Amino acid sequence: MDKVITRFPPSPTGEIHIGNMRTMLFNYLFARHFNGEIVLRFEDTDKERSKKEFEPFILDGLKAVGLSFDHGPFRQSERNDIHKEKLLELIKKGLAYEAEDSSTGSGKVVRFRNPNKTIIFDDQVRGPISFDSSIFEDFIIARNIDNPIYHFAVVVDDMEMGVTHVIRGEEHLTSTPRQILLLEALGAKVPLYAHLPLIVGDDKKKLSKRHGATSVSGFLSQGYLPEALVNYLAFLGWNPGGEREIYSLEELVDIFDLSRVGKNPAKFDYNKLNDINYHYMINLSDEDYREKLLKFLNEEYTKLFEENVEASNLIIKEVIKTRIKKFADIKTMISEGELDYFFKKPDMNLEIICFKDNSLEKTKETLKITRDVLEKIPEDKWSIDFIKENLNTLFAENGVGAILHPLRVALSGKKQSPDPFTLSYLLGKKEVLERLDATI
RNA sequence: GGCUCUAUCGUCUAACGGUUAGGACAUCAGGUUUUCAUCCUGGAAAUCGGAGUUCGAUUCUCCGUAGAGUCACCA
Numbered sequence: 001m002d003k004v005i006t007r008f009p010p011s012p013t014g015e016i017h018i019g020n021m022r023t024m025l026f027n028y029l030f031a032r033h034f035n036g037e038i039v040l041r042f043e044d045t046d047k048e049r050s051k052k053e054f055e056p057f058i059l060d061g062l063k064a065v066g067l068s069f070d071h072g073p074f075r076q077s078e079r080n081d082i083h084k085e086k087l088l089e090l091i092k093k094g095l096a097y098e099a100e101d102s103s104t105g106s107g108k109v110v111r112f113r114n115p116n117k118t119i120i121f122d123d124q125v126r127g128p129i130s131f132d133s134s135i136f137e138d139f140i141i142a143r144n145i146d147n148p149i150y151h152f153a154v155v156v157d158d159m160e161m162g163v164t165h166v167i168r169g170e171e172h173l174t175s176t177p178r179q180i181l182l183l184e185a186l187g188a189k190v191p192l193y194a195h196l197p198l199i200v201g202d203d204k205k206k207l208s209k210r211h212g213a214t215s216v217s218g219f220l221s222q223g224y225l226p227e228a229l230v231n232y233l234a235f236l237g238w239n240p241g242g243e244r245e246i247y248s249l250e251e252l253v254d255i256f257d258l259s260r261v262g263k264n265p266a267k268f269d270y271n272k273l274n275d276i277n278y279h280y281m282i283n284l285s286d287e288d289y290r291e292k293l294l295k296f297l298n299e300e301y302t303k304l305f306e307e308n309v310e311a312s313n314l315i316i317k318e319v320i321k322t323r324i325k326k327f328a329d330i331k332t333m334i335s336e337g338e339l340d341y342f343f344k345k346p347d348m349n350l351e352i353i354c355f356k357d358n359s360l361e362k363t364k365e366t367l368k369i370t371r372d373v374l375e376k377i378p379e380d381k382w383s384i385d386f387i388k389e390n391l392n393t394l395f396a397e398n399g400v401g402a403i404l405h406p407l408r409v410a411l412s413g414k415k416q417s418p419d420p421f422t423l424s425y426l427l428g429k430k431e432v433l434e435r436l437d438a439t440i
Numbered sequence: 441g442g443c444u445c446u447a448u449c450g451u452c453u454a455a456c457g458g459u460u461a462g463g464a465c466a467u468c469a470g471g472u473u474u475u476c477a478u479c480c481u482g483g484a485a486a487u488c489g490g491a492g493u494u495c496g497a498u499u500c501u502c503c504g505u506a507g508a509g510u511c512a513c514c515a
Contacts, residue, residue: 009515010515011514011515013514013515043515044515045514045515046514046515048514049514049515050515101513109513110513123445126445126446129444129445130444131443131444132443135442135443135511136511140512140513141513142513143513144513147513149512149513149514149515150514150515151515153515154515169509170444170445170446170508170509170510171509171510172509172510172515173444173445173509173510174443174444174445174509174510174511175510175511175515195445197445197446198508198509200508204507204508205508206508206509232452235452235453235464236452237452237453239452239453239454241454241455242454242463243454243462243463243464244463245452245453245463245464262452262453263445263446263447264445264446264447264508265446265507265508265509266451266452266453267451267452268451268452269451269452269465269466271451271465271466272451272452272464272465272466273465274465275464275465275466276465282478319477321477321478322477322478322479323476323477323478324477338476355474388473392473395473399474400473400474401474401475402474403474404473404474404475405474405475407474408474408475414475414476415475415476416475416476416477417475417476418475418476418477419474419475420474
């Protein structure tokens, strides 16, 4: 096989969204798998919507998720000379002609002389597909001689850049025969096409910028890890066949195979993404996790975490890690007061302190017993296991809930919290006794 | 509407003519000496319908049905 060359052809009309990213990812995986090369080309022939300012968004997005390219970035708009040359060539050969019916009045449009034949191409994911080209009639390929439309510009650029594989979304399927016709007229080698299944929303409609598509930067700012995003996106419409589903970008490159791309549209599933993201998060090193988490804390908690490094690391390990699926979830934990009680004494909450039907009096009594047991534990033995072990002796007589429920409420002010052993350990002996005394 | 594509649990998917139709997410139940979360175990859950080909169809063919994409001087 010739050297594989694929392409990223985003139009710079805004942020790069999840559908674009998936297409680029597949182009990347395919090219890299065969040690091929990737061309990045901004498709900006629509002068109304394309803006140079959007280019960095796209470049940054690619960089953030680790997708590299080898050639470019090119701008379609800066390749006008070559487009015009090819346009004139077709006109000269009688394969295209200028016509008078410009609706915008900006000169003569250029139409392609349609040979009206059946086009058959072997789609790399869908198999043979055939179209009767006469339905397109003599379609327009340029607004005027200096101003080609997309279909013409892509075809010329792909040809000139030696693109061997065009991997794109299914929405381009019906424009493929037109492009093949142009390629044939230009005497170019027709690349192989692969049309990827669409990513759809809950309504089964194509995800697009104006329809539910979220930008890649949006996901990243929610605290989804790039690795997780890549991993999830790779599995939308493709899978390697086994039961494993966690793969790094490098591993995906190794095993990627276009023939295993599915044909049916894939619904974007946040639950699944969250799960994969959670998996990547808990496998982060402690330092890495902390560093990333800190970026999502508000001012108050950033300060608290930085002033209490050891304590906050314990809180991350024992409390936060199993409770958030993406880093931005920490904001919810904070706003719901799930972290408050580690740093300041809770409001006394006698309403909920009683276990089941126990009276307040009885509850205070058990808290006193609990306090006495805890007080006897030496500072240097203050560990989760040792606290548990000591409290154990109270359970048989009083019942587990009767001891632990009031203890939890006294320490946290909440009905739901991490287990009281962990809580006690995190707070430290002195603080625990103070909180118990305040309640009793 | 024309053209094109698609059709397995709620979701993503596996099974390239023979399986008790598998896995993951979600969901439900139980367990981890109280709760939330995590973790473990288990359960429920699918081949769109109809013909054909075949000893045998999720798998091949055809017809329906349903959904989607596309029909720009947008990309």
